[in-house]
Amino acid sequence: MTTDTARTDDTPTDAARTGATPTDVTPTDAVAAAGLRVLAEARRPDPGLAGPPPPLPGFAASGFNPLVADTADRCLRAHHGAPPAPGRTALLLASSDGDRATARAIDQSAEPGRRPAPLLFFRSNPNAVLGHIAARWGLTGPVVAISPARTVPGRVPQDALDLAALLLADGDADRVLVIAAEQGEDGGHAVAVLVTG
Amino acid sequence: MTGSTSSAHRPRGRPVVTGLGVLSSAGRGLGPLTEATAHGRTAFGPVTRFDVGARRTTRAALLPDDVPLAPTFPLARAVLDAVGQACRQAGLTAADGARTPVLLALHSDERTRSTTDAVAAGVRATWGTAGVTRVYTGACVAAATAVADAAALVAAGRHERVLVAAGHLVEPGVFAVFDAGRALARDGELRPFSAGRTGTLLGDAAAAVLVEAAPAAERRGAAVLARLAGWGRAGDAHHVCRPEPGGAGATRAVEAALARADVAPAEIGYVNANGTGSTLADQAEASALRRVFGRHLAELPVSSSKSVHGHALEASALLELAVTIGALGTGLLPVNASWLGPDPDVGLDLVLDGPRAARPRYALSLNSAFGGANTALLVAPA
Numbered sequence: 001m002t003t004d005t006a007r008t009d010d011t012p013t014d015a016a017r018t019g020a021t022p023t024d025v026t027p028t029d030a031v032a033a034a035g036l037r038v039l040a041e042a043r044r045p046d047p048g049l050a051g052p053p054p055p056l057p058g059f060a061a062s063g064f065n066p067l068v069a070d071t072a073d074r075c076l077r078a079h080h081g082a083p084p085a086p087g088r089t090a091l092l093l094a095s096s097d098g099d100r101a102t103a104r105a106i107d108q109s110a111e112p113g114r115r116p117a118p119l120l121f122f123r124s125n126p127n128a129v130l131g132h133i134a135a136r137w138g139l140t141g142p143v144v145a146i147s148p149a150r151t152v153p154g155r156v157p158q159d160a161l162d163l164a165a166l167l168l169a170d171g172d173a174d175r176v177l178v179i180a181a182e183q184g185e186d187g188g189h190a191v192a193v194l195v196t197g
Numbered sequence: 198m199t200g201s202t203s204s205a206h207r208p209r210g211r212p213v214v215t216g217l218g219v220l221s222s223a224g225r226g227l228g229p230l231t232e233a234t235a236h237g238r239t240a241f242g243p244v245t246r247f248d249v250g251a252r253r254t255t256r257a258a259l260l261p262d263d264v265p266l267a268p269t270f271p272l273a274r275a276v277l278d279a280v281g282q283a284c285r286q287a288g289l290t291a292a293d294g295a296r297t298p299v300l301l302a303l304h305s306d307e308r309t310r311s312t313t314d315a316v317a318a319g320v321r322a323t324w325g326t327a328g329v330t331r332v333y334t335g336a337c338v339a340a341a342t343a344v345a346d347a348a349a350l351v352a353a354g355r356h357e358r359v360l361v362a363a364g365h366l367v368e369p370g371v372f373a374v375f376d377a378g379r380a381l382a383r384d385g386e387l388r389p390f391s392a393g394r395t396g397t398l399l400g401d402a403a404a405a406v407l408v409e410a411a412p413a414a415e416r417r418g419a420a421v422l423a424r425l426a427g428w429g430r431a432g433d434a435h436h437v438c439r440p441e442p443g444g445a446g447a448t449r450a451v452e453a454a455l456a457r458a459d460v461a462p463a464e465i466g467y468v469n470a471n472g473t474g475s476t477l478a479d480q481a482e483a484s485a486l487r488r489v490f491g492r493h494l495a496e497l498p499v500s501s502s503k504s505v506h507g508h509a510l511e512a513s514a515l516l517e518l519a520v521t522i523g524a525l526g527t528g529l530l531p532v533n534a535s536w537l538g539p540d541p542d543v544g545l546d547l548v549l550d551g552p553r554a555a556r557p558r559y560a561l562s563l564n565s566a567f568g569g570a571n572t573a574l575l576v577a578p579a
Contacts, residue, residue, distance in 0.1 A: 058437070084434075088431075090430075090432075091432070091568075095305075096310075098305040098306075098309070098334065099305070100307065103305065103306040103307050104307065106306070106370040106371060106373075106374050107306070107307065107369075107370040108370075109370055109373040109374050109377070110247065110369030110370045110372070110373040112248075114373075115377075116373040116374050116376070116377035117374075117377065118374075118377045118378050118379070119378075120374040120377065120378070121374045121375055121377060121378025121380055121438075122378065122437055122438040122567065124371060124374055124375070124567075125304070125305060125334070125335070125336040125566075125567055126305050126334055126335065126336075127335050127336040127338075127566050127567040127568030127570055128437045128438055128567050128568055129437070129568075130568040130570075131433075131435070131436055131437040131438060131567060131568030131569050131570075132437050134432050134433070134434045134435075134568065134569055135433075135434055135435050135436055135437070135569070137434075138434045139432055139434050140431060140432050140433075140434045140445075140446065140449065141430075141431065141432055142342070142430035142431060142432060142570070143335065143338075143430075143432045143566070143568045143569060143570035144333070144335050144342055144430075144570075145305070145333070145334045145335035145336075145339070146331055146332060146333055146334065146335075147303075147305060147309055147310075147313075147332040147333075147334050148331075148332075149310075149313070149329075149332075159330075159331055163331070163346070166346060166349055166350065166353075167430075169349075169353065170345075170346075170349040170352075170353070171453075171457075172429060172430050172431065172453055
């Protein structure tokens with residue numbers, strides 16, 4: 001089992017150690033309303049974490065993707081220990097602003113005299129970082145990205161929970177890893193919850 | 198069927214399509230698009246919307262001159278045009294609209310929110326909806342994921358109808374990075390599954406479908422254009438942008454779609470393939486089709502209509518669903534245009550030279566995206 005600050009329903013000592021409860025991340029009524037059970041959670045910032053998330057090879061130009069990848073990784077480790085994850089896990093990324101730094105870099109690529117960076121091609125949409133997580137953990141469920149209109153940093157939007165519940169009820173996934181992330185000026189906020197029906 | 202798809206739930210609410218609107222390089226409406234794709238009339242030409250002088254590739258499939266872009270919010274207005282076509286065809290009233298969720302697929306960039314707000318204002322004012330319910334930004338499967346979710350909501354009895362819309366306009370930033378990433382065809386033609394293919398080409402599109410429960414459509418007296426018999430979504434678990442060479446995720450997505458409809462591979466009569474013109478992606482997709490269809494593949498007509506209308510990224514799956522529905526309506530399967538010769542690693546029964554007359558009981562529309570995302574939509578004639 002992991003020693004980081006991610007939490008799982010299998011490891012109550014983690015929650016006790018951080019003093020956190022699942023309601024810090026995902027209000028219980030919202031989870032219950034969606035008919036979901038939380039298997040594990042992770043977030044950033046978190047009192048147990050120092051410094052920025054570790055860099056993600058190939059995604060150096062923006063802090064968004066390391067934020068997403070690290071939070072997802074800690075959540076999955078909290079439940080599964082080490083890769084791969086068994087069964088079919090869907091990935092659902094919910095971000096209102098998305099990867100703004102990369103979006104800006106792509107727009108600027110077309111400016112006169114600029115030489116577009118070839119690596120921007122594979123970072124040109126939010127699915128790329130989800131592909132990194134899926135490959136690392138062997139996640140074979142649906143890969144989905146949405147942009148909710150309003151988000152609260154550190155909270156999973158209700159619509160993302162509703163969509164996770166739909167994916168589970170519809171039968172294409174056994175579990176859904178929901179990641180809510182916003183970059184912001186302060187290093188960003190992310191929360192990941194691994195849920196099942 | 199594999200065990201992994203056994204839990205794909207069978208649809209109960211019988212989702213159907215009662216309205217369809219589209220703007221594409223073929224023009225406005227389904228008729229011109231169906232005609233162009235059936236006969237392989239490719240729409241690629243020099244990009245005039247912005248400067249492409251510094252690019253290796255300079256061609257795309259843009260909206261024609263008789264479908265001009267609006268000076269403000271051009272993407273939102275194109276989407277609203279498609280929505281208007283779909284809702285008018287379906288005979289949607291404002292009272293119906295008030296209870297209709299709207300799922301929208303768009304590229305994720307700094308304009309996503311303003312485009313969404315403009316689409317929301319338009320659908321609220323004209324069709325009485327509460328706005329845009331959800332925005333999908335998951336690259337080239339964004340629109341197909343939205344359609345699958347709409348079908349799931351209708352099938353489960355959660356909603357009587359769901360409006361799905363999508364839009365993509367060729368713009369300088371994405372064009373520049375696709376060109377820099379050597380994703381665009383160097384020879385200026387999109388040649389899916391062909392020997393000598395060199396990449397994809399981008400295209401404009403806006404499209405919308407009204408997905409409705411068959412009993413609700415019947416009560417309203419709305420004509421059914423096609424049935425959404427099944428759908429599937431699955432991941433490759435392989436790479437940030439490269440497909441799994443054996444097409445594992447696409448295989449699972451197709452198997453899930455077939456399982457939902459309780460349809461055997463031999464019952465599929467046409468595949469509108471993802472077929473981007475990329476060497477690796479086309480090969481992986483052909484591998485997936487071999488795995489699913491086995492010996493039936495030799496007699497299964499396949500084409501990628503991207504060869505005609507280009508790759509519309511987040512809108513591509515809805516555009517290609519429209520092509521598939523159009524082909525089921527006319528009985529003319531679209532041509533896989535610009536084909537130069539066989540690729541020994543592909544081995545598909547491609548529709549070449551001219552439209553193939555056929556009346557499939559079922560057709561598949563397939564899409565794949567970065568992140569190893571795959572979707573399959575199983576469509577049947579009304």
